[in-house]
Amino acid sequence: MKSSYLAFVMIFSSTYCLAASLDGAALYQSNCAQCHGERGMGGVVGMGTMTPGMGGTNGGQGMMNGMGAMSGKGGMGMKGVQAPKLVGDASTWKPELFERAVLQGIDDEGEPLSRVMPHWGSSSFRTDHGKPPTKEEIDAIQHYLQAQK
Known part of the structure; x- marks a missing residue:
């Protein structure tokens, strides 16, 4: 009885520690914020700055082309690229769809x-040393985005 309790505590605590060590905010800030804004609200990116509230994945603001410039309605060239909003949009997708978007680039x-x-x-997040992000890392980012308002 004592050994099975100890095994349960060890398994539970190691699982909890793994989950607790993932900081969705830190993962988001180091891998996503430069394009999607500090809090996932999108905006106009240009010369290292972000103007909040200007983003939107479905707002008719134009699409990025392969050169990093905007094309379509509202295109602004190399400076002032429209960054998609994630909060209230992609952050609300089912986890498997959010994961597919992150890993495969499919909405x-x-x-x-x-x-x-x-x-x-x-590719890899900055701290993943060449390995693709894990499901747990992507979930932590999505949870962080869901907490943003």
């Missing part, structure tokens, strides 16, 4: 995301 309707969006499944 919730099966359409490709902008070519500028990294396909993290074939």
